[in-house]
Every structure is written in C-alpha cells, then in structure tokens.
Amino acid sequence: MGSGKTSSAAGRKKEGFWQSVCRHKGLYLMALPGFVWFVLFKYVPLAGSVIAFTDYDIYKGIGGSTFVGLKHFAHFFKFPEFGQIFRNTAILGTYDVLIVFPIPILLAILMNEVRGAKYKKAVQTAVYVPHFLSWVIIGGIFTTLLSPNTGIINNMRQMFGLDSVYYMASEKHIRGILVIASIWKEMGWSSIVYLAAIAGIDPALYEAAEIDGANRFKRMLHITLPTILPIIMTMLLLKIGNFMEIGFEKTNSFMNSMNQERIDVFDTFVYRYGLQNLQYSYATAVGLFKSVVGITLLFLSNVLSKKTTQQSII
Amino acid sequence: MNKTKIKRSLPDRIFNVTNLILLGAIGLIAVLPYVNMLAVSLSSSGPVDSGQVVFLPIELTFENYKTVFMDKGILKSIGISAFMTVVGTAFSLLLTVMFAYPLSREEFRLRKLCNVMILIVFIFNAPIIPWYLTMRAYGLYDNL
Numbered sequence: 417m418g419s420g421k422t423s424s425a426a427g428r429k430k431e432g433f434w435q436s437v438c439r440h441k442g443l444y445l446m447a448l449p450g451f452v453w454f455v456l457f458k459y460v461p462l463a464g465s466v467i468a469f470t471d472y473d474i475y476k477g478i479g480g481s482t483f484v485g486l487k488h489f490a491h492f493f494k495f496p497e498f499g500q501i502f503r504n505t506a507i508l509g510t511y512d513v514l515i516v517f518p519i520p521i522l523l524a525i526l527m528n529e530v531r532g533a534k535y536k537k538a539v540q541t542a543v544y545v546p547h548f549l550s551w552v553i554i555g556g557i558f559t560t561l562l563s564p565n566t567g568i569i570n571n572m573r574q575m576f577g578l579d580s581v582y583y584m585a586s587e588k589h590i591r592g593i594l595v596i597a598s599i600w601k602e603m604g605w606s607s608i609v610y611l612a613a614i615a616g617i618d619p620a621l622y623e624a625a626e627i628d629g630a631n632r633f634k635r636m637l638h639i640t641l642p643t644i645l646p647i648i649m650t651m652l653l654l655k656i657g658n659f660m661e662i663g664f665e666k667t668n669s670f671m672n673s674m675n676q677e678r679i680d681v682f683d684t685f686v687y688r689y690g691l692q693n694l695q696y697s698y699a700t701a702v703g704l705f706k707s708v709v710g711i712t713l714l715f716l717s718n719v720l721s722k723k724t725t726q727q728s729i730i
Numbered sequence: 731m732n733k734t735k736i737k738r739s740l741p742d743r744i745f746n747v748t749n750l751i752l753l754g755a756i757g758l759i760a761v762l763p764y765v766n767m768l769a770v771s772l773s774s775s776g777p778v779d780s781g782q783v784v785f786l787p788i789e790l791t792f793e794n795y796k797t798v799f800m801d802k803g804i805l806k807s808i809g810i811s812a813f814m815t816v817v818g819t820a821f822s823l824l825l826t827v828m829f830a831y832p833l834s835r836e837e838f839r840l841r842k843l844c845n846v847m848i849l850i851v852f853i854f855n856a857p858i859i860p861w862y863l864t865m866r867a868y869g870l871y872d873n874l
Contacts, residue, residue, distance in 0.1 A: 436839055443832040444840075450829025451844065456868075458851040464860030523756070529749055542757035545764060557763050560770075568766075568784070604760060632745055657853070690859040703857025711853055 468701040474694075481697075488701035497680070505681040505706075508591065508667075509659040516598045517655055521648060523603055524610035525636055540611075543604025554597055555669030559584055562593070585674035594670055594679060609651065613644040649727035657714035660706045682706040771795070810874055 437444055468488060470481040492498055523543070530536045546554070561567050562583040570580035583589045617640065625635050664683035671679055682702060690699025722728040765785050770778050771794050772787035782788055798804055832838040833845065856864075865871055 433839060436837065440835075440837045443835055443838045446828045447832040447838065447840070447844065450825050451847075453825055454847060454851065457864075458856070459847075461856035461861040461864040462851065462854070464864050465856055467860060467863075468857075526749055526753060529746075530753065531746070535750065535753075539753045539757040543760045546760050557767060561763065561766075566780070600760065603756075632742060686858055691862065696859050696863065700857050700859040703859060707854060707857060714853065 465700055465704055467697050468704050470697060472697040472700075474696070484697075488698045489705065491698065492702055492705065497685070500677060501680055501682060501685050504679055505660055505662055508594065508662050508679065508681060511591065511595045512598065512662075513652070513655055513659065515595055516602070517652065519599055520603055520606035521610050521644075524607040524614060525640055527607070527611060528614045528640065529632070529636075540604070543607070545604070546601045547605035549601070551601075551663070551665040551669045554601055558593060558597055558670070584670070585672065587675055587678045590670065590675040590678050594666070597670070598666070606651075609647060610644055613647045614640060617643045645725065646727050649721055649725050653714070653717055653721055653728070656717040657710060659713050660710040813874070 431439075464478065467478060467481065469485060470478070470483050471487075472478070472481045527536055527539065530539070549557075562569055564570050564580045564582040569583070573580055581589070583593060621639050621643075622635055625639055630638065660682060662681040662683055664687055667679050667681050667684050668687070671684060686699045686703050686706075689695045689702070718728050762785070766783075769783050769785055769787045772790055772792070773783045774789040774791045774793070777783050777788035829844075833841055835841070862871075
C-alpha cells in the first residue's frame, strides 16, 4: 500500500488510505458521532421516502410493501384539490417573496438613517419582540384583534359606522392577514442581517458622495443598496429555495373550515393525509413532489442570479 | 456650545422627522399586541368578554396565572422544554464542533465525502412522513 516514508510531505501524499487513517485516528473518531447522526437522522428518513413508490403497510414494513411506481403521484395530480393546493402555495409563496421579503431591507435602511442611538436601539428592540412568539400564539392574537364582536379593528369600524367583518372566516381577507402576520412577526428579526451589512459600509464612501453633492436619497440608492446587494441576493435565493415551504405551523394556526380553501397548502395537506388519515405513502409522494419543485426553483434562481448579478449560493 | 452645528436642509429635516415617526409607529405596532395580551391576562373574565380591556387591566387579578402554574400539564411542558433546550443545545454543540474540526483538516481523507453528504441534505430534506416513521421506529416518539 504505502511506501512507509512518512517524514516528507511528498511521502505523506503517497501514503495509503488505511495508513493515513491510522495515523490520524483522532480525527476520524471525532467525526464519527456526527457522521452517524447524519446517517441516522437524515439519510435513513431520506431512504424511507421510497414508501412514496409503494403501498406502504405499517405492519409489513418497507420490505413487505408492494411496489406501485408512480401511482400515488398520478392519484395526486388527478385529485380535484391538487390545483387548489398548488395555487395556494404558489400565491402565498409569491407574496412571501414580493411583499414580505423586501420590507426588512427597507426597515434596515430607514433605521440606519436614524441619528439618535437610543431611539434606534429602542425601535430595534421593539420590532424584534414578535419574533419570539410562536405561530400558535400569533394566531390567537390575530383572532382576538380581528374578532367580529370584541376585536379592536371591528370596534373601530363600528365607531365609524361600518359593519363589522369576520376577517378570520373571510376568504377574501385571509391571505392578506397571513401576509401581514408574517411581516409583523419577522420584519425586525430579518432586518438584523441587513443592518449588520450596512454597519460594515465604509463611512468614507458616504462622505465622498456628500461632497459630490449626493442627497440622502441618492446616497441610499447609490451606496447603501449596491453595497448590501450581495447579501440581499443570498437571502433572496434562500427564500426562493424555501418557496414551497409556507410552513405548517403558520398556516394551521390561521386555518378554519371557512377559509381553508384559500390557505390550504402542501404542508397542511401532507399533515392531514399523512398523520391524521394515515395515508403514509400518498402523503410522502406529495411531500416529495413539493421538495422536487422547491429544489428546481432554487437551482433556476441560482442560475438566473449568477447571470444577472454574479451572485450565487451553490 | 463650541461645536458649529451643521445646518441641515429643510427636506432633510422633514425626512428625519417622518422617519422617526414612521419607525416609532412600527415599533408600537410590534409591541402593543403584547401589551394588550398582558392586560387581558391580568383582567377578570367579565371585562374581557365585553371587550373593554385594551392596554390596561380592568379588575386586576392574578387568578389566570395561578391556574396556569397550578396546572400539572403546563409544568411538565415547561420541564420538557427546558430539558430539550439545555440537553439538546449541549449535545448538538458537541456533535457540531467535533464534526467541524476534522472537516477543516487536510489530513482528513473523508473531507470531500462528508461535505457533500452534509450539502445534499441541506438542500434535499426527507418529507415529513418518512421522517416521522423513522423517528417512531427509533422509539423517539412520545417517550419523554
């Protein structure tokens, strides 16, 4: 195997694999627990996805289940609810990218323009607060605030002589409510990344621009934005990679039988069919389909971003 | 004052004031629902049901908190959360650090393989159902 020469760097290169392993036992021992964790908790479940192609029987196990090919996928595509779930996911995902995503950037830029350090700190702390609430609680808060009889919003409407609206049960409003809730919850927290990026900008750039006669707005547009563009692109790509990931907890906290048609997404569908109706194979097929669409989107946007802004994450 | 104040133009000052007001409003919007929840939790049920409680508790009472902290189920949940946070963080930190060090060393021949292995599941996660079935098979379901 090896030549036995271990003193020189060249000798080490020729060293056989097992010899090298023996010499650096420590490294391999250190890596072992992590490696085993990845196999057990990531790759075994991933391999378990084959049940999407079988009629999984919980008593017979994966080996004993019959192979059915793409039956579950075909069944899903023909399913009348498929179009609705796909549409809901796509619309909510698009809102997430177009509306929820840019707001933290704006917020960070505006916060950067505040001169009083104490005021800035206070606002920052205040906007971080909702991030620490779970979606279930936020669902509760919104239900209370939007309640048709006792909610603040409807009380205000009544004060102006308007009819009260049962927002949580209104198909017309529920997607907007979800978007507002997402903004409210994550706006401050997501702005941290951009604030950090802005803090790293060389002040000399601003001074130079000021001397050249650039006003506030122009400095934002020509210095702040271009400098943080790489971070914006990275965050955008990550967001698009999660396009299909609307989030079970979030949607489920706002869903009821009245608005289900508008916000039923893949995550809630998989939960209903897989864990509640115990159609394991079918739900796995739907989950796999979702993952594949998500990955395709990620790669597409990565290529697009590489072409347009020279930024990429893969 | 020794310092000469830099004179700011009118549009600049207008922008400053608008910005401060806007950010203040955003901050309030983020915090006020919390204040409302706090007030509701400290009020007795009568005023809450009739929608009188806004930001200040009416008929101050700690009954709700007493009920919560007397509830065995909630105490158990808090215990489980604390356990998961402490043990989970310690354990995951240990695993991550131990795995990350070899990955940074040239001598570790499986470096490439391990990096690819991590990257793949970074992008491609198992759907929730097989994940759930695997965890159940390991006996990790509902056992704490």
